[in-house]
Amino acid sequence: MANNVDGAAVDNSAAADGSLKPNGAKDRTVGKVPYIFMWIGDGVNMGNMTLGMSIVVAGIATLNIWQTLAAAFIAILIISGIFALNDRAGYREGIPYVVQLRMSFGFKGTIISSLMRGVPAIIWYGIQSWIGGTALNEIMKILTDGAFDSIAICFVVLQVVQIVLSLYGFTAIKWVETLASVVIMGAMLYVFTILMSDYRGELYDSWVSTEGTWGLPFFAYIMVFLGNYAAIFLNASDYSRELETGISDTKRGLMYFSPIMISYGFVLIVGAMVATVTGVNNPPTALAIVIDNPYVTVGVSAFIVMATIATNMVANIIPPTYVIQLITKVRYKVAVTITGLLAIGSFPWLLVKDDSSKGLDMFILIYSAFLGPIVAILLIEYYILRKQKVNLPELYNEKGIYAGYNPAAMLALFIGAGAAFVEVDLAWLVGFIVAGISYLLLSKYAFKGSKFKEGTIYED
Template identity: 65%
Template sequence: MSLNIEDQSDVNIERTPGVNESLYPKKTKDRTMGPIPYMFMWVGDGVNLGNMTLGGSMIIAGVATLNIFQTFAAAIIAIGIISVVFALNDRLGYKTGIPYVIQLRMSFGEKGSIISSLLRGVPAIVWYGFQSWVGATALNEILKVFTGGSFDSIPICFVVLQAVQIVLSMYGFHAIKWVETLISTVLMAAFVYVFILLITNYSGVIADKWIHTGGTWGIEFWAFIMVLMGNYAAIFLSAADYSRELKPGYNDAKRGFFYFSPIILAYGTVICIGAMLASATGNSNPVKALAIVFNNDAITVFVSFFIVMGAIAVNMVANIVAPTYIIQLLTKISYKPAVVITGLLGLCSFPWVLVQDSSSKGLATFVLIYSAFLGPIVAILLVEYYLLRKQKVNVADLYKADGPFSGYNPAAITAMLIGAAAAFMFVDLAWIIGLVVGGISYYVLTKYAFKNSPFKKGTIFEK
């Protein structure tokens, strides 16, 4: 029997051996986030050096590929789509309290969800390492100032910062709620200060290299939209991991507002500053660019401190929760040991390979490549939930090892691969191509192929 999700917000689920307690539905009384902390969480996630680096990626050989108007048009389009997909894909987790790794079972099956969950977890771990490396670069700048240059070791700072994040992350969303609210408020103030200093001291060169450049509304414009969306593709794919922490009572439109407002504020700010910094200095590494712009020890310490805080903020939201849940699912261990493993994997991600001083195109390329897989997965989840099951699913069945969602769904695996293959044919538009092709393929395959598949049960194609 399929149940409407509104009927299952606090249903007791029979415990299954091997499934950790933290992966069961989050009850209403246990949810930690009201709307204000929830929006601050997305501000904290958006105000980070990775997003600033994406802004800097537009500056190639000293000239912007997009001018200021094209940049903001791309950002508004991308963030609008991001917010809509967030509100659509977070609904199941919000109404029932289940995490992303369990939501995947609805489409991919218990065993099939392992493959699709890894495609979310691996990019998160790489981003975790990258953000920590950027934060470690900033921490190194601070220590160089205080030691008069006698200390200079980014790898040591990398290990120390990773250890701090592991400890903080052990407290889950209780720590995220307060850390994000504090850090995001201070970071926005700091970046406004950076913006004012850039306008004051570098307005001429920024105008020449970014504002007044011709730019293009062609493929580079749409590719940048794909990069911006691809940057969030992993997060809104696992939207259930966050919405299950939001207190009940907010409809889809309100939740969409909870995403759009903070993301446009934070994302828009840091993309703008990233482009301005790269224009002014010719350096795509924002930490080193800031050191050039503010050649003053006091300001270097000030700015670097908030860069470190930003790295911690974005990792706690975007890059630790999802892979930790995935590790729990695969290893059956509890939350805290899984957090430690996630942190150790982040140490081994070699993030310095993605961004060189002269160009951050490696980061943009990495985003486009992994989003080729994430576009089809999010399409499959949305087609499954809204079209095939009409928002009706028995959540208890998702936890049964021998239930209707056991094994793997060949239609979902095949559709994911078809969508990713199509996306790789034109990687600059990977996410949207993968989304469309993957979604259509899944609908067609579910209807016409694998006629005896148990995954048709409960869908509009059940006979």
Template identity: 25%
Template sequence: MISYDSVLTSDPGAPHRSEGAAVAPDARLYNADLAPTEKSQRTWTTYNYIALWFSMSMEVTTYMLAASLIAGGMNWKQAVFTILLGNLIVLVPMLLNAHAGAKYGIPFPVFVRASFGPLGANVPALLRAVVACGWFGIQSWIGGTAIAQMVNVLAPSTVGQPWVVWLCFLGFWLLNMLVVWNGVESIRFLQSYSVPVMFVLSALLLFFMLRKAGGFGPMLAAPDHFATSGAFWKFFFPSLTAMVGYWATLSLNIPDFTRYAKNQEAQIVGQAFGLPVAMVTYSFLGIAVTSASTVVFGRPIWSPVELLGMFHQPLLAFVGLIALLIATLNVNIGANVVGPSNDFSNLAPKYISFRTGGLITGFLGLLMCPWYWLSTFGNYIFGWLVGYSGLLGPVAGIMVADYFLIRRTKLDTYSLYRRGGPYEYSQGINPRAMIALVIGVLVIFGGLLLKHLGMDPTVGGQRLLPTLLAFYDYAWFIGFFLSGAIYLLLMWGRRETIAPAPVTE
């Protein structure tokens, strides 16, 4: 006799230790990477999670996230508050979704099967993958522009030539593709240097701007640029959504990391401290430097690549751009290729290898026009960050509602790796989760769609478009709570029938 209770409480790795065909995992749903972690693999302590967040926070896009708030008109206090509040908010779904990873040792693609079904789980996995493709393109554009700035430093006659930027961008993109083709191991030696490289680069920028601005006083004395309090709040709420959206992807697949936690306390304390502290600490560098750029150059320069290009010391600028390039390459491969490559490969393992999945990631990154999202701080915040949070917020709401309110944190780990069990739903897809997801996304993006079509419906003589467009500003929040609530209502009648029960043979 095999008891599910023993699987749920004593040995999370038991599902793949089958005792006969009756409990053997489905080959389409199981491999060594997806299997629950063994006790011997659960070695991550509080320190490991703190270090993880510091390593993930110290990158160019975090700097630009903070700098964009200054460029948008905030002063440094308002920017720090927005970043801190946004990260405290996103910490909640982060910890909630992290619980299953630490308890059962399962990664995100397996965990999401509980709510979407074994086939339906491909939908949220692909949404996450597409967002990662966008980030791949954005990081490639940052790297390409860094190379272009180095060319400008070495050959001043190339300044202002668009073909230089595009050639450098495509060259850096090809470099990333070459790394993917040769395997991620080809740059593993760089990973240990990513954090110190970005720290040194940030310190270099801070020192340079501090000296130019005449100290911290002038740097941080710059006032906000909002004419009224209403103008501030109009910028604040979408910016807060962007802060939450910045980590919306990881708030879904955080079980990929917490499955290695020594215990729940290790991941909870480590993340509760590491995420907000790391983000506020590193973001402050971007805030301070961008505030100083307003004093020194008369306008906020939110891109560190552009700012490095304005250094009057060519050697210093060249070294800084090289450091930024190395860090960008490392982050791009580690954070934006591995995940989507596995997601694409999971769709058809027989035909799509990790290498092929990586190439798909690269080409989709190109098609998502990263130069547009980084052309202005508004496109970066209101277009990219707020936009994709509207796709991932509903998924997070459904996962949290399913795990905590429907299943009360009880999962049947055997059935997560098999077809035909309690997670089969309708031919492997949970239609209730799909309905909740679609409704949440439509509500968020419905106003933008109607605006694009030139339509503005009325109810009782009142135009609806302004109200519908306002939903977009709160994309992640509306998606999370609306889709979560709809899913809860649709699944409530099944709540008592889906709890795992002991099975005998």
């Protein structure tokens, strides 16, 4: 079974329903405005608020307001830059991330490298859903006057809803994100207004005027804020392949920077503010303390539930779904259901407890140790070794030049990850640099005669 995109015959056997084939112009259903709202909706979520809260430990802020703002800005600048670079293969060729990986890692190597993206996404899917389930439980407690109180049941119900919505793919994502982003940002502005009017003195004493640090913890938080997006910009192709054609690289870069700065940056700051005045690191619980009005709490909790769905639809459902399709060859709807069920069994409640915010930071830093090297290898492969030239038919030819695995890429991945663990606080950056240099050197000097050199600047 083959599909023809711009004259290139493409084998669709990688997925039973052909959903991993390249997207042509007629297959792209997301316009500029929905794309921007998609990233606003993704940025305004309770997982990101939890990260903002993580700078406050036992009511004491590790960073002051200026250090928090600087760390967030630097992280978002790097995030949007890598997004704009790594989305280009998907945007131009219409290929998903799991197919893009084949250029560097080969068909077999892609299975390992894709799992390193899929597993964190499933865990984040569970974390976001547990936070959303907590918010849904707050609603039910108020509406039933305390007669109902079960986060576990709410978590499962919310997960079922998300599985059903995700069956409709990017068509559902586009509309859910557009609606949710507007509503959720309004809710966050309302919370910000309450904080500034009722808790200004506490914020000044405990956050604004605190000494903080510009040392290693400051740079560690840059890595944490960056690492939270490390998994998402890694599979930028999964999103850009759905975006309408004819948009320049510069404009696409701004389409990442602007919404992420507005949403992610704002939520990080609100999270730090809420934790400062409450000493609580669980968003639904902390927001209920700040608002202290059952009727308004119902509204804000409803917005949290919407934020959960919006974020998972973009960042945590599509990537592992494609990975499952790649490995099992099942249809999209089956794979997306399996993804939702795996998220239920990921034990997210262990990472969102009030006393485990540092555990969440460590979780991000650890998986970033593997994702930094992968994105470095992808960028070097596409921009330096292949000069942005893609042999599309070969990416779908299981017996072609990308058959098996690329030893240079696999070795560079583990060298970079190993180096990252030497300084876990800077894991993403260390892994990115070391893996990038290693891959360049290995591609040039090692594995003479490797078929993966074909079409590169090091071709024999």
